[in-house]
Amino acid sequence: RKEVEQDPGPFNVPEGATVAFNCTYSNSASQSFFWYRQDCRKEPKLLMSVYSSGNEDGRFTAQLNRASQYISLLIRDSKLSDSATYLCVVIYTGGFKTIFGAGTRLFVKA
Amino acid sequence: GAVVSQHPSRVICKSGTSVKIECRSLDFQATTMFWYRQFPKQSLMLMATSNEGSKATYEQGVEKDKFLINHASLTLSTLTVTSAHPEDSSFYICSARDRRSSEGNQPQHFGDGTRLSIL
Numbered sequence: 001r002k003e004v005e006q007d008p009g010p011f012n013v014p015e016g017a018t019v020a021f022n023c024t025y026s027n028s029a030s031q032s033f034f035w036y037r038q039d040c041r042k043e044p045k046l047l048m049s050v051y052s053s054g055n056e057d058g059r060f061t062a063q064l065n066r067a068s069q070y071i072s073l074l075i076r077d078s079k080l081s082d083s084a085t086y087l088c089v090v091i092y093t094g095g096f097k098t099i100f101g102a103g104t105r106l107f108v109k110a
Numbered sequence: 111g112a113v114v115s116q117h118p119s120r121v122i123c124k125s126g127t128s129v130k131i132e133c134r135s136l137d138f139q140a141t142t143m144f145w146y147r148q149f150p151k152q153s154l155m156l157m158a159t160s161n162e163g164s165k166a167t168y169e170q171g172v173e174k175d176k177f178l179i180n181h182a183s184l185t186l187s188t189l190t191v192t193s194a195h196p197e198d199s200s201f202y203i204c205s206a207r208d209r210r211s212s213e214g215n216q217p218q219h220f221g222d223g224t225r226l227s228i229l
Contacts, residue, residue, distance in 0.1 A: 034217050043116075043203050043220040044154070087154070089217070098144070098218060102153035 001026055004090050006101035013108055017078045021104045023088030024070045032091040033064055035073050037084045038103065044087055047073075078108045113137050114206050116221025123194065124229055130190045131224045133204030139184035140206035144218060145177075148201045160187040184209065194228045201225050 006023045013019050025033075033050035048055055050062040050071045061074040075082055088101035113136040121129050133143055143160040158179055159167045166179035178190040187206075191198055205218035 032216070036217075041201070041225070043223045045220070046217050049217070098156075100154045100156075 002102075003027060004088055004099045004101040006086075006088050006104045008102060008104060010105040010107055013078055013106070015078055015080060015108055015110055017108075018074065018076045019078055019106065020075075021073045021086055021088075021106075022070055023072070023101050023104075024068075025088075025090045025099070026069070027090075027092060028066075028069065029092055030069075030090045033062075033071050034089040034091075035060075035062055035071075036087040036089055036100075038087055039084050044100075047086070075106075078106075080108050080110060082106060083108045114204065114219045114221040116204050116224055118224060119222055120225050120227075122227045122229065125195050126193055127228070128190055128192045129194055129226060130188055131202055131204070131226075133187045133189070133206065133221050135185045135206045135208075135219075138206075138208045138210070140187075141184065141209040143181060143187040143204055143206045145179065145187075145189050146203045146205065148203060154203065157189075162187075191226065194226070196228045199226055199228045 004025050035047040036044040037047045038044040048057050048062050050064045052064045055062045059076045063072045085103040085105050087103045090099045115134045115136050117132045141162050145157045146154045147157050148154050156169050157172045160179045160181040162181045162184050168174045181187040201223050203223040204221045207218050
């Protein structure tokens with residue numbers, strides 16, 4: 001089993017749709033959680049941090065469920081520019097080891 | 111803030127050539143930098159962790175004599191792909207974490223990546 005698992009997709013949604021991605025992690029010692037966005041042939045860029053209390057940034061909402069060991073990303077009112085691969089990232093306590101999920105591909109169509 | 115610069119962005123060279131890639135943290139100091147490789151439509155794969163002033167830590171399956179890493183200062187790490195062959199063609203990305211992140215729980219900031227093509 002992978003340490004961080006994501007549905008690879010692709011998710012094909014129309015503009016204006018709401019789409020949600022989940023990511024599960026296996027190590028309960030995980031400390032910090034992030035969502036990154038990676039455009040085709042580009043480097044990953046930090047999208048937002050994820051907290052148990054939830055984190056909202058405009059159309060994007062991230063949530064952490066420690067009991068079930070998963071994090072989620074919700075995108076409301078999807079834009080064409082949201083098309084990208086979304087990477088779930090988990091940092092472990094102590095060793096500072098960073099684990100990237102394989103990513104979920106999103107295509108937003110007009 | 112938290113800008114990481116990677117150079118060059120694109121390299122095309124003949125088989126057998128050694129290629130050096132630089133990764134610089136521009137507005138912060140990074141005790142630790144990371145080197146990743148990404149093949150088309152695949153996920154990021156950590157190659158090695160570069161530690162300032164000490165030897166890099168390589169992931170399993172990554173040849174340390176093939177991929178030489180030097181982290182000579184708190185703002186610069188270099189990756190040298192020695193005697194590169196076509197199978198080394200890939201997208202190489204570095205990242206860095208601010209040294210002020212005492213518990214290592216801050217996100218990494220990525221360079222723009224280097225697209226390496228070996229003919």
